[in-house]
Amino acid sequence: MSEVSLVVNGRKVSGAVEDRTLLVHFLRENLGLTGTHVGCDTSQCGACVVHVDGKAMKSCTMLAVQASGSTITTIEGLANGADLHPVQAAFKEHHGLQCGFCTPGMIMTATDMIRRHPEGLDEIAVRAELEGNICRCTGYHNIVKAILAASKTMSKASKSKAKKAA
Amino acid sequence: MYSVNYHRATSVADAAKKIKAGDAKFLSGGMTLIPAMKTRLAAPSDLVDLSHIADLKGIKVSGKNVTIGAATTHFDVANDEKLKKVCPALSHLAGHIGDPAVRHRGTIGGSVANNDPAADYPSALLALGATIVTNKRQIAADKFFKGLFETTLKDDEIVTAVTFTAPAKSGYAKFPNPASRYAMTGVFVTKGKDGVRAAVTGAGDDGVFRSKEIEAALTKKFEPAALDGVSVPSKNLMGDIHATPEYRANLVVVMAKRAVAAANA
CATH class of the missing domain: 3.30.390.50 (CO dehydrogenase flavoprotein, C-terminal domain)
Structure with a gap:
């Protein structure tokens, strides 16, 4: 057993877990954050993607003790109160989902991708970046549309913020 | 996954000490080892985590000479501007391993020590005539890769860096x-x-x-x-x-x- 301490969605949390406990199970079972899903359990599908210290990672392929000391954002931590995050809003607007199982991982991957590409994204880049996220319903079309739309919204927002600051 | 004891190493010397516990294995990014443990293909009694050792991270480029710390992630190898200038092929290779989430965690040292027969890095190191640096010695890539998942590394030996001279x-x-x-x-x-x-x-x-x-x-x-x-x-x-x-x-x-x-x- 080890003591795991994390900051999850801005809240300090800790708990004693078996060393073999995966981060995704700690999030779901100890913290009740069931938005992060276990899809394939073999590191391929990306339903379990969360941000660890600001970077997208597969929480099913990481022990909770490995993450101890890190800052984690899950799908539950994206929205600002009742206001959806721009990526969540874009998935809703463009219907970037059908059954919704892969959606939390898709959205966490998308926000990470947009952060790393402030210059903007095109369809080829988005599809390449989605390499590690599998959707068995949509055929990806509306997911790609939603991410492209969110990328535009977010770059506009950051530009107008920069203007205001100047 | 079978039960396992986790140890976080604070330095290479600390890791070398901790590896002596039971049937211990080194853990870096864990992109291969954790899945292997989940399917019970690997069942070490102890894990010694190398990924928090600051000395093992980072890329140094001096002229054509490149040194990449063993715990440097694929993402960092893919995006290092100096490395891109002297050896863009290696950056390209790193940027095409797995997927973005895997590249954020997987490390060059882990990939090299694991020597998966379908991994990308071993071909690069062999073609670059690279040297694999461990806590005990320096090994030429020509002598390092032995077979499927086999290298000349001893059980308690830690890859600390890889070095090479960038070719034309x-x-x-x-x-x-x-x-x-x-x-x-x-x-x-x-x-x-x-x-x-x-x-x-x-x-x-x-x-x-x-x-x-x-x-x-x-x-x-x-x-x-x-x-x-x-x-x-x-x-x-x-x-x-x-x-x-x-x-x-x-x-x-x-x-x-x-x-x-x-x-x-």
């Missing part, structure tokens, strides 16, 4: 398996002051290897056309449900052509 030209091309995206065949070619080297991953029955045929043809002329009509023997190549040894032999030539084209671009 280098290129990498792989044919990814459509499902796993591991290299079904990947070829890394270099042209430096010691001549041409071409290393093949994903195809060899015994892991990564240098192709005499490709090197001979490219020594005459470092152009894709130099490989027209060249054939690589299918003996000692892998055959599985994805591809026969003959198919892989053909892929070696095709990927080598693409790698040379990339190196000359």
Whole structure:
């Protein structure tokens, strides 16, 4: 057993877990954050993607003790109160989902991708970046549309913020 | 996953001490080891986590000399501006391992120590004539990779860095398996002051290897056309449900052509 301490969605949390406990199970079972899903359990599908210290990672392929000391954002931590995050809003607007199982991982991957590409994204880049996220319903079309739309919204927002600051 | 005891190492010396517990294994990014433990293909009693040792992280480029710390992630290798300038082929290779989430965690030291026969890095290190630095010695890539998942590393030996001199030209091309995206065949070619080297991953029955045929043809002329009509023997190549040894032999030539084209671009 080890003591795991994390900051999850801005809240300090800790708990004693078996060393073999995966981060995704700690999030779901100890913290009740069931938005992060276990899809394939073999590191391929990306339903379990969360941000660890600001970077997208597969929480099913990481022990909770490995993450101890890190800052984690899950799908539950994206929205600002009742206001959806721009990526969540874009998935809703463009219907970037059908059954919704892969959606939390898709959205966490998308926000990470947009952060790393402030210059903007095109369809080829988005599809390449989605390499590690599998959707068995949509055929990806509306997911790609939603991410492209969110990328535009977010770059506009950051530009107008920069203007205001100047 | 079977029960395991986790130890976080604070330094290389600390890791070397902690590895002596039971049937312990080193853990870096864990992109191979954790899945192997989940399926119970690996069941170490203890894990010694190397990924929090600051000394093992980072890329140094001085002229043409490159040193990459063992715990440097694929993402950092892919995006290091100095490395991109002196050896863009290695950045390209790192940027095409797995997927973005895997690249954020997986490390060059872990990949090299694991020596998966379909991993990308072993072909690069072999073609670059790189040196693998451990806490005990320096090992030439030519002597380091031994076979499937086998290296000359001792159980308690820790890869701390890889070093190489960037060649004038280098290129990498792989044919990814459509499902796993591991290299079904990947070829890394270099042209430096010691001549041409071409290393093949994903195809060899015994892991990564240098192709005499490709090197001979490219020594005459470092152009894709130099490989027209060249054939690589299918003996000692892998055959599985994805591809026969003959198919892989053909892929070696095709990927080598693409790698040379990339190196000359």
